[in-house]
Amino acid sequence: MATKSGRVISAQKPFDWKKALLKWEVFLVVIFIAVNIMNAFISPYYLSVNGLFTATSSFLEKSFIVLPMAYVLLLGEIDISVGATVALSACMLGISFNAGMPMGAAVLICLLTGAACGALNGLILTRFQELAPMIVTLGTQILYRGLAEILLEDQATGGFTKVAWFKNLYWGKVGVVPIMFIIFVICAAVFGVVMHGTTFGRRMYAIGSNPLAAKYSGIQVQRIRFIIYTLTGLFSAVTALFLASGMGSARSNIASGYELEAISMAVLGGILTDGGKGNFPGAILAIFILGFLRYGLGLVNVASQLMMVIIGLLLIVVVMAPNLNLGRFFKKKAAK
Amino acid sequence: MKKKLVSVMLCAAMAMTLLAGCGGSPSDSDSAAGGDANAPSQGEDSTSGGDKEQADASADDADQNGSDQATGTGGKSCAILVKSAGNPYNKKMIEGFQEIMDAEGVTCVVKEPEEASAEAQIKMINELVAQGISSIAIAGNDPDALQPALEEAMNQGIKVCCMDSSVNADSRQLFVNQAGIEIIGETLMEAVYDITGGEGQWAILSATSQATNQNAWIDAMKTVMEDEKYSKLELVEVAYGDDEYQKSVDQTQALLANYPDLKVICAPTTVGIMAAAKVLKDEQTDVKLTGLGLPSEMADYIGTDDAHSCPYMYLWNPIDIGRLTAYVSLALVDGSITGAEGENFTAGDLGDYTIEAAADGGTEVVLGPPFAFTPDNIEEWKNVY
Numbered sequence: 001m002a003t004k005s006g007r008v009i010s011a012q013k014p015f016d017w018k019k020a021l022l023k024w025e026v027f028l029v030v031i032f033i034a035v036n037i038m039n040a041f042i043s044p045y046y047l048s049v050n051g052l053f054t055a056t057s058s059f060l061e062k063s064f065i066v067l068p069m070a071y072v073l074l075l076g077e078i079d080i081s082v083g084a085t086v087a088l089s090a091c092m093l094g095i096s097f098n099a100g101m102p103m104g105a106a107v108l109i110c111l112l113t114g115a116a117c118g119a120l121n122g123l124i125l126t127r128f129q130e131l132a133p134m135i136v137t138l139g140t141q142i143l144y145r146g147l148a149e150i151l152l153e154d155q156a157t158g159g160f161t162k163v164a165w166f167k168n169l170y171w172g173k174v175g176v177v178p179i180m181f182i183i184f185v186i187c188a189a190v191f192g193v194v195m196h197g198t199t200f201g202r203r204m205y206a207i208g209s210n211p212l213a214a215k216y217s218g219i220q221v222q223r224i225r226f227i228i229y230t231l232t233g234l235f236s237a238v239t240a241l242f243l244a245s246g247m248g249s250a251r252s253n254i255a256s257g258y259e260l261e262a263i264s265m266a267v268l269g270g271i272l273t274d275g276g277k278g279n280f281p282g283a284i285l286a287i288f289i290l291g292f293l294r295y296g297l298g299l300v301n302v303a304s305q306l307m308m309v310i311i312g313l314l315l316i317v318v319v320m321a322p323n324l325n326l327g328r329f330f331k332k333k334a335a336k
Numbered sequence: 337m338k339k340k341l342v343s344v345m346l347c348a349a350m351a352m353t354l355l356a357g358c359g360g361s362p363s364d365s366d367s368a369a370g371g372d373a374n375a376p377s378q379g380e381d382s383t384s385g386g387d388k389e390q391a392d393a394s395a396d397d398a399d400q401n402g403s404d405q406a407t408g409t410g411g412k413s414c415a416i417l418v419k420s421a422g423n424p425y426n427k428k429m430i431e432g433f434q435e436i437m438d439a440e441g442v443t444c445v446v447k448e449p450e451e452a453s454a455e456a457q458i459k460m461i462n463e464l465v466a467q468g469i470s471s472i473a474i475a476g477n478d479p480d481a482l483q484p485a486l487e488e489a490m491n492q493g494i495k496v497c498c499m500d501s502s503v504n505a506d507s508r509q510l511f512v513n514q515a516g517i518e519i520i521g522e523t524l525m526e527a528v529y530d531i532t533g534g535e536g537q538w539a540i541l542s543a544t545s546q547a548t549n550q551n552a553w554i555d556a557m558k559t560v561m562e563d564e565k566y567s568k569l570e571l572v573e574v575a576y577g578d579d580e581y582q583k584s585v586d587q588t589q590a591l592l593a594n595y596p597d598l599k600v601i602c603a604p605t606t607v608g609i610m611a612a613a614k615v616l617k618d619e620q621t622d623v624k625l626t627g628l629g630l631p632s633e634m635a636d637y638i639g640t641d642d643a644h645s646c647p648y649m650y651l652w653n654p655i656d657i658g659r660l661t662a663y664v665s666l667a668l669v670d671g672s673i674t675g676a677e678g679e680n681f682t683a684g685d686l687g688d689y690t691i692e693a694a695a696d697g698g699t700e701v702v703l704g705p706p707f708a709f710t711p712d713n714i715e716e717w718k719n720v721y
Contacts, residue, residue, distance in 0.1 A: 043467070045466050045467045045468065048466070051466040054462055054465070054466060055462065055463075055466065057462070058458070058459040058462055058463075154545030154546070154576060155545065155546075156478065156479075156480060156481070156546055158480045158481075161483065161484060167484065170484070171484055171488065243455070246455075246458060246484065246485075247454055247455070247458065247478070247480075247481035247482075247484070248480060248481060248483055248484050249478070249480045249481045251478070251481075251546060253453075253544075254453070254454075254455065255455075256451075256453070257451075294459075295463065295466075298459065298460065298463035299463055299466060299467050301445050301446065301447060301463075301467075303421070303446075303448065304421050304447075304448055304449055304450035304456075305421055305422075305448075305450060307450075308450055
């Protein structure tokens with residue numbers, strides 16, 4: 001565990017990574033299987049390939065935010081402006097499309113808007129490092145949502161379904177597999193590889209564990225923070241694209257509460273808010289656990305209030321359980 | 337390890353107990369009938385929708401699902417999807433819908449999203465499609481955003497109608513309109529004219545800016561107001577309380593602060609009118625209130641003296657909307673109507689209805705004119721709904 005110098009760095013060595021996988025991701029896999037067995041048991045319609053893939057469409061669109069959110073949390077920071085960024089990007093998409101631009105250009109504007117929102121967060125946070133990310137992104141959250149409301153003035157902007165390829169982003173399928181699912185898998189794979197297989201990923205772990213030590217080790221902490229916040233904005237815009245495609249229109253009040261959903265998925269996946277902890281596959285598993293749980297309960301028409309209670313309980317229990325385990329493991333070691 | 341196991345089991349057990357409470361438990365005899373009766377109707381769905389797994393699954397496992405207790409009528413199940421949970425008006429609509437479905441022996445599925453958003457409704461539509469429902473009756477949170485999801489549902493052979501707040505003409509087969517838009521516009525305008533005495537400032541407190549019904553009524557009122565008779569009335573603002581109590585309170589207070597000469601607030605939404613009534617009472621202003629409200633919630637505020645802010649208000653019976661929607665769903669499912677203009681059907685005790693062309697290019701049935709609640713009749717109605 002400890003290197004020769006006696007320092008413990010939580011940047012992961014291969015065997016250490018495996019150990020963590022055994023503890024946490026396997027636990028999530030167990031939960032995932034349990035959720036699926038329960039769903040199959042309570043609803044005869046659950047185990048249908050078509051139905052399950054359609055179900056992924058209901059939660060994958062917001063899951064694109066989870067990917068960069070995992071990075072943000074890994075740094076030990078938080079970004080709660082993502083929901084508002086989604087709304088603003090979607091509004092810009094609608095406005096530019098309805099102003100007569102081709103859909104391709106509108107999509108580009110949407111992505112640029114998202115990236116710009118994220119970059120503004122990053123700029124403020126890297127220029128004024130003493131500010132808490134929670135407060136800054138709370139401010140920009142209100143700012144972005146306000147801009148969206150000014151732009152659309154309580155109205156909707158729509159007509160996206162006229163463009164077939166854009167509608168297919170959400171509704172299109174290759175065989176039974178939704179296009180969105182394929183795109184998500186590709187994005188998730190890239191994010192996972194970057195986090196676990198590159199120097200950039202190891203630097204994120206280093207920053208999350210101890211920003212000061214990382215800085216003195218020669219890591220360009222502020223540059224990485226800026227990149228990650230911009231990335232978060234960009235992927236909020238990706239969510240905006242899929243959301244707009246699914247609804248065929250956009251409004252200023254869409255995507256409210258997405259920030260907390262994204263954060264809770266990442267935290268359930270083991271990427272804790274203190275930073276420097278967690279593995280990417282856990283976050284992906286958590287997305288599917290929560291998504292399928294909601295879908296299964298929805299299939300047997302559980303009242304939405306009750307569903308919130310169940311999901312809240314699951315979150316608490318799952319996040320609590322491994323902490324109890326850790327304590328036990330250490331005790332056992334000490335006894336030996 | 338033990339603790340890990342225990343916590344997993346605890347978690348599962350907790351979820352199961354919660355589910356057991358609401359899932360309902362179909363008896364064995366039901367399930368036998370369900371398995372047989374379900375197969376043909378699902379078969380029809382599958383030919384149009386092409387979803388073989390669903391048909392197989394429902395034939396085999398109809399006994400497992402509380403929502404699929406098929407009875408003698410051929411395993412039909414009709415769903416009602418309202419705007420959001422926790423709204424007494426929606427509850428009454430569901431009550432009426434459920435009453436007719438129970439009487440006809442058809443499985444009734446109730447869906448209430450936790451928030452009044454189109455996103456939440458799309459998710460629920462997908463869930464309903466996946467469980468092979470026969471029909472969906474929806475009160476839309478957005479006229480256009482549900483179109484792709486509802487078109488998908490109709491492609492699967494599911495009958496789609498809407499009530500209370502319509503979705504656009506392409507997303508539905510028929511709209512169950514609580515009252516003609518023009519007639520509501522005229523009635524409310526007449527009330528404002530009467531209460532102001534024919535001149536002065538008035539404001540509208542609406543729900544969300546995207547609520548189809550609200551906007552249609554407000555437009556209708558504006559059209560009526562163009563008449564010479566109303567020329568001395570000045571509509572100062574349309575405020576949006578988003579059908580949230582606190583936001584409606586804030587908006588009402590803002591109206592009072594911004595327009596000291598305001599005479600009347602017209603709130604064509606049950607949440608808005610109640611919030612406004614509370615504010616007017618607390619502030620003890622002489623601003624008057626009218627609009628569309630639930631009698632049980634508004635009873636304390638209705639009266640002609642200065643202590644009461646609301647001389648009279650209107651509403652239709654939400655239970656009757658639910659009932660009529662149920663009859664429409666059933667008629668669509670058994671094929672006796674298709675939602676085309678000119679078709680007739682009988683809605684039990686509610687009488688005979690004819691499908692008419694709607695202003696948005698689709699079709700609708702109109703429940704009837706709005707009903708006035710006055711100090712004279714509020715006592716008897718406040719216990720009804």
